[in-house]
Amino acid sequence: MNDHLTPDYGRAERIGIEEAIFCGGKTIEQVGFLLDEAARLGHALLLTRLSPETLNGLSAAHRGDIDYEPLSRTGFFGEVAAPTKPARVAIVSAGTSDAGVALEVERTLGYAGHATAGFHDVGVAGLWRLMERIQTIKSFAVVVVVAGMDAALVGVVGGLVPGVVIAVPTSVGYGAARGGETALAAALSSCAPGVAVVNIDNGYGAGCAALRILNHIPDDARAPKER
Amino acid sequence: MNDHLTPDYGRAERIGIEEAIFCGGKTIEQVGFLLDEAARLGHALLLTRLSPETLNGLSAAHRGDIDYEPLSRTGFFGEVAAPTKPARVAIVSAGTSDAGVALEVERTLGYAGHATAGFHDVGVAGLWRLMERIQTIKSFAVVVVVAGMDAALVGVVGGLVPGVVIAVPTSVGYGAARGGETALAAALSSCAPGVAVVNIDNGYGAGCAALRILNHIPDDARAPKER
């Protein structure tokens, strides 16, 4: 059934974002086939939502070519250079359980050659944790905010920083958190002006949105002065 | 059809909260009948959700006996003494459009003889507005937080103050704010520990919850030192 698989390798040229493989809905065979193709064509690939089960089901050769990060469930297939450009993106996350999504943002940008700066476990319930770091965060051109539950961090950061704010609601929480729906709706309803939102747990999407911006701003835009 | 109306005048003795009349779902005739009864028995009454239309439909005599506040749509029927006890409750609200609900809290407590202190238009999108007042707010035994949209103010205040925190989500906002459902779910999902929540726009309910607490704490509990 591999005639169902048509990678869009021309995407980078068209919109500035490399093809990536979302492994979530794919069988081990489908992922293996795509890696074979990429290897044959000499393409590197970013793999997202790559579960340990799928990873372990791949051939030893493929596994050996994958740089895997388990918390974000991402893999780099093939040669991926370390970031060389300075960090213009801050990743700000609310709680420990948001770490996987925050790392997906970091890895998506890292795969594209961009360093990032992380500010984690700074949820508003202990506001001092954010306030201690806010001056640094304000110096970044792009600020990705990762938060679940009530996503209150989005509104607070959005009202304090001049950078482009991209919110990633996460599925962290239970009951009225409704698997991330509350964080999503809260981020969209924030009265901090000009906050843009991506899908629940969509660290990859936030990374790509950041990429679209980085492709249009100078390399030294609002670089952090300190940390 | 007035055999459908059975006021619970024994409530104050039973649970410490006076009977009030929710006018929202009642006809002008039903409200008029209840006022007649209360006048006959010498009872004062708190009237909530009293629309200008219903108010104007009442007899001139009844209208003359009502101290009406239009933004909260509340009325005091009969003799209601001014508050004599010191303010132990802070009412903190996020935006201009939350004023009606915040006033309903104030009026509910005022009707029961309790002064309150208001801190309004301090939503987190302009965090400095809250931070300038937070030391004072921290001195109150009970803090009622009134907020719509993403209700981020609830989590921020809940993480900063030691008092009892009662959140009133409001129906302010549009689209993903879903008529207050997002503020409600966000308030319930806040990771600030020990925040208690009442129904959307339910300023009366928040006032009553505060009353239950005030009935159990000393008159001078955590009185504000300044304002």
Next chain:
Amino acid sequence: MNDHLTPDYGRAERIGIEEAIFCGGKTIEQVGFLLDEAARLGHALLLTRLSPETLNGLSAAHRGDIDYEPLSRTGFFGEVAAPTKPARVAIVSAGTSDAGVALEVERTLGYAGHATAGFHDVGVAGLWRLMERIQTIKSFAVVVVVAGMDAALVGVVGGLVPGVVIAVPTSVGYGAARGGETALAAALSSCAPGVAVVNIDNGYGAGCAALRILNHIPDDARAPKER
């Protein structure tokens, strides 16, 4: 990735509630790291949503330091003194399946040194079970009501007791109970005035809300006369 973990040990001083660890969304490694830190600093910790799987994955040393209660899935890490203050909180629950949540309330308060009194399996379908105990329940300053399905117990208790009423809807039930959403909405819609509500299954949150109140009332406030 443990730079993602920043416990808020200053919380007790700030708002009167000790830091606790929600283990639900954390890996065994993350929980272990936090216990190491706490042990190093000499802190005790309340652990919530601690599954048997996570517990068993911890080191034997850590397991030995944890007083675990399986129905509530809570653990006390380190030295926790038995409650010394008299019970000012009643915990009233509707059915057998609500026991785990009711115990989470009890354990949260017990960890903070407060005794509680339990009244269980008193759902309104057999109203005599509640009525036999209601006089005692009325004597408590704080009444936590734990109920799933239609949460009718909330409205009935709220109309009968003068104490502060905190409702914890539970995810007990099926079909139209919608995993606790119906109990939550019903508790919020109760016409008993002044009922405050926390998230679905959030026994910890109800305990913390009770703590905020206990911190403001005298130790002998409305102590139970009998049981």
Next chain:
Amino acid sequence: MNDHLTPDYGRAERIGIEEAIFCGGKTIEQVGFLLDEAARLGHALLLTRLSPETLNGLSAAHRGDIDYEPLSRTGFFGEVAAPTKPARVAIVSAGTSDAGVALEVERTLGYAGHATAGFHDVGVAGLWRLMERIQTIKSFAVVVVVAGMDAALVGVVGGLVPGVVIAVPTSVGYGAARGGETALAAALSSCAPGVAVVNIDNGYGAGCAALRILNHIPDDARAPKER
């Protein structure tokens, strides 16, 4: 367009319930046409959801033939005899705002010749109001419970009476009451066994369900001893 109208006059013979006209979604012309037809055939009709606007838009002749009750918005068209059978149905309602729906039940049964006994404004927030009447209510073969908001009355009555219990959730309430959805879900989730439920505000449907039962039980089944 009156070829769209095909009354089911054979229904009474088929299932024991007379045809009725739901006026809610119909134009004045359509209602008028149906009355003309009924008059021509010598049929009486029960009209439900008949708004004052539609009523006033009908011809004076038609208006003269309608016995209209405004709170329930029901009309009897043509000759309708007064009930002659003893009351075997109790109608129990929670609050003043439920009166219209409760009256729709009463009128539906009255149109079919059955007396009913009403017990109104007995919501559980003031439980004494129900308890004073419960012995009488227990003597009826069928008990229709009309309640909005959290519909807690349904579970309480369902656990106390041996009669057939039919719950009518109403759209009374705001916010989390969600236009009757919460009352509906709560009634369905009640743990009182054997409670049957009809649609929100569907007093007519509850009356018809009662009719199906009355058609199968003796005229003197569980008649009320007192009131």
Next chain:
Amino acid sequence: MNDHLTPDYGRAERIGIEEAIFCGGKTIEQVGFLLDEAARLGHALLLTRLSPETLNGLSAAHRGDIDYEPLSRTGFFGEVAAPTKPARVAIVSAGTSDAGVALEVERTLGYAGHATAGFHDVGVAGLWRLMERIQTIKSFAVVVVVAGMDAALVGVVGGLVPGVVIAVPTSVGYGAARGGETALAAALSSCAPGVAVVNIDNGYGAGCAALRILNHIPDDARAPKER
């Protein structure tokens, strides 16, 4: 924690329905404790939602005292006599996957001594299957309709039979069937007058509703003439 368990053995006397044990949310220990108590008191018990896992976890002695039916997951504990009264209830179900729920209705009534008549796999997509049996079905005093997906069978049967109609929506279906929510809403929205509805998959509830009716009608009410 068995102080959380308080069976309501007085229920039969109060409302005419014996106590039953819903095993769904209970641990094996809790179920075992309740069986011990029942055995000690000489009570028989109806067990519902009894999974094979829980059954197998019970002691051999308890297992030996249970008459288990796996499709409905019901058990009779102790001596339960075979039905002696004639069948006054028809159980009509739409598809094969509804069989478990239909059997739960049958077992609930059988436990109480009532025979039933089953008409299965008669969904409206093959209307002839219903039409061949409808004359017989019309002869029953009570008709329980069990259907998932669009629950169209409810409206069709409700329009054809004069008996009391109780609908049990089931969770059969996928996608827009939404786990039974669509069947539930469709049953409530049926325009066949006087259909009463219980919770999704609630065969036990439908059986109890039927019991409340059977307790009020003669033993020979509308007995089936044929089958």
Next chain:
Amino acid sequence: MNDHLTPDYGRAERIGIEEAIFCGGKTIEQVGFLLDEAARLGHALLLTRLSPETLNGLSAAHRGDIDYEPLSRTGFFGEVAAPTKPARVAIVSAGTSDAGVALEVERTLGYAGHATAGFHDVGVAGLWRLMERIQTIKSFAVVVVVAGMDAALVGVVGGLVPGVVIAVPTSVGYGAARGGETALAAALSSCAPGVAVVNIDNGYGAGCAALRILNHIPDDARAPKER
């Protein structure tokens, strides 16, 4: 702002369906501008969701060129020939309140030159009304079923006719009918195989779906033999 208006007059050639104007979200000025353009180009137009208010707001000249049908709120602008092709589409509707939507189907097809045959007020609550006509309905190549509430008619017709079945759920009903959402979900969940569904109240869409089919079948396909 009329640069916002770009009619797609090439549509008929591209997909076989003429451009139509949905007037629902447009101002009177916008509709007037589009009519001017159409008149200038000599195009006829089908106008849908044309409210009386918008119609009356148009110029007298425009009004004179519109053949308006009020129940469906449709207008033919310009010269529209009467249908000449035989009826290959049956329109089957459940209740009186569905008439407007059923007429929108009829008008959409009539505008395109196709006759239709209507079978109205045949909802399943009175199944005889459908059964009397079903042999005729079975003879049509396309059967459009228009139904609100539980949309049970869709499943019944879908199981009986060999023609292409297109379901139009309508917003008829209240409470659990949820403005047509229940009818929509029920139609999608029907177990009659091969039923295709369009949006709530979307008579125009059903007409267009029928058009796509009529464009591919012979003019005499399954013509009705009788009526």
Next chain:
Amino acid sequence: MNDHLTPDYGRAERIGIEEAIFCGGKTIEQVGFLLDEAARLGHALLLTRLSPETLNGLSAAHRGDIDYEPLSRTGFFGEVAAPTKPARVAIVSAGTSDAGVALEVERTLGYAGHATAGFHDVGVAGLWRLMERIQTIKSFAVVVVVAGMDAALVGVVGGLVPGVVIAVPTSVGYGAARGGETALAAALSSCAPGVAVVNIDNGYGAGCAALRILNHIPDDARAPKER
């Protein structure tokens, strides 16, 4: 309990679609019983939602008679001839993860003797993939579009092709994709006129809808000229 199983073998004659067995909600025993019956009567059967677990649980004899396709989880039981009629149906799918549903459409039509033409992995995010094939797709009489997430492919194809368009939303996606609900709602809301929709993941239903059309059009209707 096999009296619950009544296959509708007369369906093909009645509506032109053979009986099929949905194995999703059935036990292995029930499926086995139905295969025994079909074998005894000499019927072939289409089996849908046949999981590997159920397949492996069947007897070796039955397994040997089943032509199983794992991605679509369909089986042909008994003799099924290869398609002989030319392909009049195009199956267009958006992404790799939609392949299983697309194959269910193909298998449903193949079982009935119809060839199909597949156009896969042509989602609109890489529009060139669709545009390269659109001229061929336009030549088919029926176009089935299979898409998850935002289902944007439905609107794009619907605006480009003159054939009958049947949309199958799939449960592909996460977060705001809500298990296919967003794709379903988007397909229903598409402004391309005349798109008909089936349930989420319902490849079988789309195949049946196509069958109803194929039964009414000539064998050579709009055959593809190229591919």
Next chain:
Amino acid sequence: MNDHLTPDYGRAERIGIEEAIFCGGKTIEQVGFLLDEAARLGHALLLTRLSPETLNGLSAAHRGDIDYEPLSRTGFFGEVAAPTKPARVAIVSAGTSDAGVALEVERTLGYAGHATAGFHDVGVAGLWRLMERIQTIKSFAVVVVVAGMDAALVGVVGGLVPGVVIAVPTSVGYGAARGGETALAAALSSCAPGVAVVNIDNGYGAGCAALRILNHIPDDARAPKER
């Protein structure tokens, strides 16, 4: 009650976006008070969701100072200079009914001194309309996509342009469009990578998100070469 109003005039300095007044939830008196304050301080203001009713209720002096645009319901209060910077933002909208929201984006950016380029009525149902303009659209640094119903335009544009893509779902549509919820969910679920989304109908928010980006990119970034 004007102590509830605290404009955040320091916002521009803090985050680069001027204070604006959302008039939607405010009384005429509140808006008038804010205009008085702004006039006194010499501030200009952007007014959003300013209904004609509120506008007409203002004093003649205030009305004279407002440059009002009715379709977007926006007003410029005080001196606002015409844009001087070249257009770096494209506004792409799907249908006529989206014009008001598209204009709100344009006005928000215009108020801040930025020109924009509009591409309207280019929904995907007539894909040629978009394709004719796509080369020009691709040259902009920021592309705001405004679309209701299925919001398919978002995914198509997102896959074609390299600029930053901000989607504004609108409440255009009916039935399954659910007041913009479907467009919102579809935009969030788009598989075009890196699309960022704002709240339903939130043209102001999209404008502000664009502003945050424009503040970080060169004035000549990807200027359009033609139009």
